[in-house]
Amino acid sequence: MSAAPGLFVTFEGGEGAGKSTQIRLLAAALRERGLTVLMTREPGGSKGAEAVRHVLLSGAAEAYGIRMEAILFAAARSDHVEQVIRPALSKGTVVLCDRFMDSSRVYQGITGNLEQSFIEALERVAVNGVVPDCTIIFDLPAAVGLERARKRSAGPDEQPDRFEKEELQTHEKRREAFLDIAEREPLRCRVVDATKAQEAIAAEVLAIIEPLLPIKAHGRSDAEHIS
């Protein structure tokens, strides 16, 4: 748990699991309750990190190896944390982030075959103490998620990104890796069945986050009122 007055929630899971859909629905529900909400995403979310995002998702860094990619992800995360996430949390904002450190553990660590100590070291410097209060892991069969992502990307200019292009087996391995994280860190992580209807998932997500709000974000409303 961070000591900041805000609340830091991350959304994790494979391609097409519904992270971006649910982050929007949760942001709307929390704003309706009068909370200050910041929606952000990785890679990216800050000026410096958005500059690196294209290099990563286009596959431009792939030729230089997985270590290079992992370090670039960490560089982007560090900028995002220090420029955007930490300042928002310190002001009492509810920060909802689409992918964060668990995606690095899974994509570069598990399916990238990078040694755990390397990933852990990068995570430590990039996150620099800003650990999510809650991580929601959207779980569904990889084939279902990829099919959803494929349909979504049916437009003429939309191409699958560097990671979407990988084999089904790799995506299944990632699913297992996310579930392993949830099992190892049950206090931080909650797994949601992402095959359900959007509205049912949204209600479940809100039910997970609501009990965390009075302790953290509501304190902020009072502080705002005084100032």
Ligand SMILES: Nc1ncnc2c1ncn2[C@@H]1O[C@H](COP(=O)(O)OP(=O)(O)OP(=O)(O)O)[C@@H](O)[C@H]1O
């Ligand atoms: N519960 C659901 N049932 C069916 N379709 C869904 C559901 N949630 C989202 N979708 C649809 O699936 C597609 C992928 O959803 P979304 O973009 O939210 O996933 P994502 O996890 O953000 O994917 P990515 O990792 O590729 O960014 C979208 O077209 C969305 O409308």
Ligand SMILES: [Mg+2]
């Ligand atoms: Mg998305």
